[in-house]
Amino acid sequence: MAAVTGEVSWFCCGSAWGPCASTGRGACGTCTSGNFQHAWPNASQACLDITRPHVCGTSLARRTCGFVHYTTNLCNGARVGTSIADCGPQTDLFCGERACCGSSCGTNRIIDLTPAAYSAIASLSTGLRPCSVDTV
Amino acid sequence: MATTMDRRRLLSTAVLGGAGIAGATALGSLAPEAAFAAEPVKIEPGAPDPNFAEGRVTSITGSVVLLAGSDGALHRIQVTNGTSIWKFQPTTFDRLEKGDGMYVRGVRLPDGTLAADSLWANIVNLTAHIASVGRNVLHLDHHGKRLIGHVVPGTTAAVYNGTPAISDVSLLKVGGHVQVIGAWHPDTNEISIATVYAAN
Numbered sequence: 001m002a003a004v005t006g007e008v009s010w011f012c013c014g015s016a017w018g019p020c021a022s023t024g025r026g027a028c029g030t031c032t033s034g035n036f037q038h039a040w041p042n043a044s045q046a047c048l049d050i051t052r053p054h055v056c057g058t059s060l061a062r063r064t065c066g067f068v069h070y071t072t073n074l075c076n077g078a079r080v081g082t083s084i085a086d087c088g089p090q091t092d093l094f095c096g097e098r099a100c101c102g103s104s105c106g107t108n109r110i111i112d113l114t115p116a117a118y119s120a121i122a123s124l125s126t127g128l129r130p131c132s133v134d135t136v
Numbered sequence: 137m138a139t140t141m142d143r144r145r146l147l148s149t150a151v152l153g154g155a156g157i158a159g160a161t162a163l164g165s166l167a168p169e170a171a172f173a174a175e176p177v178k179i180e181p182g183a184p185d186p187n188f189a190e191g192r193v194t195s196i197t198g199s200v201v202l203l204a205g206s207d208g209a210l211h212r213i214q215v216t217n218g219t220s221i222w223k224f225q226p227t228t229f230d231r232l233e234k235g236d237g238m239y240v241r242g243v244r245l246p247d248g249t250l251a252a253d254s255l256w257a258n259i260v261n262l263t264a265h266i267a268s269v270g271r272n273v274l275h276l277d278h279h280g281k282r283l284i285g286h287v288v289p290g291t292t293a294a295v296y297n298g299t300p301a302i303s304d305v306s307l308l309k310v311g312g313h314v315q316v317i318g319a320w321h322p323d324t325n326e327i328s329i330a331t332v333y334a335a336n
Contacts, residue, residue, distance in 0.1 A: 009315065010261055015206035017192050017237035018320040019260050019327070022279055032207075033239075035184050068181040083182035090263070093313045094335045098298035107298075116188040119241045120179075124256045125222045127317040127331055 006058065006110030007099045008071055008131035010118035011039060013086060026086030028065035032114070036080060038069060039088035039112040047087035056095040056108045071111055071121065074130040075101035078121035080113070088112050099130045106130030186244045189213065192322075193236045199229070200249075203238055212249045213240050223257035224319035224328050225291060232257055235322045258320040260327055266312050274308065274329065276316065284326040285316060295333045308334055 012020035013031035025031050027043060041051035042060045053060050063069070065084050072079045089109040098107045111133050115124060122129050179185050189211040191203035203211040215221075215229050219242075223231050232255075239259060242252040264276035264283065274285040293301035294308065308314065313335040318327040 012261070015208075016190070017206055018258070018322070019262055019278060019281075019283060019325075021206075022281065032184070033190055034188050034207075036179050036181050066182065081179075081181035085182075093263075094297075094315075094333070096297065097333070097335070100298075115190065115239050116185040116241075119188065119239065119254065119256075120185070123220075123222070123254060124239060124259050124261070125317060125330065127261055127315065128333060 003072075003132040003134040004058070004060065004110055005074075005130070005132045006106045006108045007094075007097065007128055008073070008106075008111050008113060008118070008133075009089060009109060009128050010115055010124060011086070011088065011112045012115060013037075028085045030065070031085035034116045035085070035114060036082045036117045036120075037085035037114045038071070038082040038117060039086035040067070040069070040084045041087070041089065041091050041110065043084055043087045051088060051091050053091035053108065053110065055092045058091060058108045058110060060110060069111065069133050069135060071113060071117075072132045072134075073121040074104040074106060074132060075122065080117050080120045082113060082117045085114075086112075099128050101130060104130055106132075187242060187250070189238075189240045189250050191238060193232065193234050193238060195234060196232060201232065201238070203240070211240070213238075213242070213255070214245070214249050214251045215255065216251060219252040220254045221257070222255070222259060224288075224330055233322075237320060237322065258322065260316070260318050260320050262316045262318070262327075264314055264316060266308055266310050266314060268310055269308060274305075274314075274332075276314070282325065285318065285329045285332075286326065288328055292329045293331045295331060297334065301331065305332065308332065 012033045041053045042048045067084045070081045089112045191205035195202045199215045201213040236257045239256045241254045242250045264278040267277045268275040272287040276283040294305045315333040317331040318329045
């Protein structure tokens with residue numbers, strides 16, 4: 001798979017505090033905020049029917065629970081490897097959204113990382129970063 | 137012969153040194169994005185990260201924070217002069233309180249203590265629908281539960297479909313979909329909104 005460029009955010013899952021406490025273990029049943037995991041918009045047909053990245057012109061390969069992606073923060077070059085544990089983000093709700101760091105930009109939400117994974121490549125308070133995602 | 141010292145060893149030395157905690161400040165000033173790029177990530181995909189912890193603060197003694205992890209684990213967090221602390225906005229150690237929820241990234245020391253590089257108190261990242269809008273408040277529907285999001289004039293920022301952040305939240309619409317970075321008010325259904333990202 002060629003690297004896909006887009007936006008990365010983070011989400012909580014598993015045992016949690018506050019508003020996160022109701023989020024559960026994700027579509028794969030394994031999601032934990034402290035693990036290097038992620039949500040992927042095309043984790044199944046049922047997932048794709050919800051997230052609909054194609055509506056935004058983004059084509060993402062079908063990758064199922066446990067598949068490993070590598071996400072690079074285009075603001076600083078930091079990279080993290082994570083495995084699929086949930087369905088998301090809901091790309092179609094933010095169609096056309098663009099995040100940039102200088103001239104490095106990403107359009108459309110293509111991946112959500114757990115807090116452990118996102119905080120390895122960016123501050124959680126940034127919330128959203130341009131990224132590239134690949135499989136090697 | 138040149139001697140190299142990696143970040144883990146430097147932090148460990150700083151924390152375990154006893155007199156005066158230098159911690160990450162010994163590394164010099166790093167811009168936030170540069171700090172996260174400073175060290176490659178070596179954790180196996182899918183695995184727990186030993187250099188990360190989350191939970192609720194049960195006590196604060198000196199510069200040590202004890203966290204009760206949501207999974208039942210207990211974490212001892214060593215805060216240093218160089219720890220980056222966020223609680224609704226970048227802040228200082230004295231603003232942390234018992235009961236705060238917390239995510240921490242740092243370096244795990246041989247005794248199990250996590251020497252904190254970065255610490256985020258009460259931070260939430262939520263996707264929600266706007267149910268109603270009041271004066272300096274958004275009523276949010278988050279996974280079927282109602283949350284009260286407080287707009288803090290002068291601090292809350294709004295990003296409309298990727299445009300640069302502005303302080304004007306008046307363009308937010310009832311029924312609209314948003315992502316909110318904010319700070320939870322512990323043991324309530326209220327948050328203070330740091331940044332709200334609005335969809336089309």
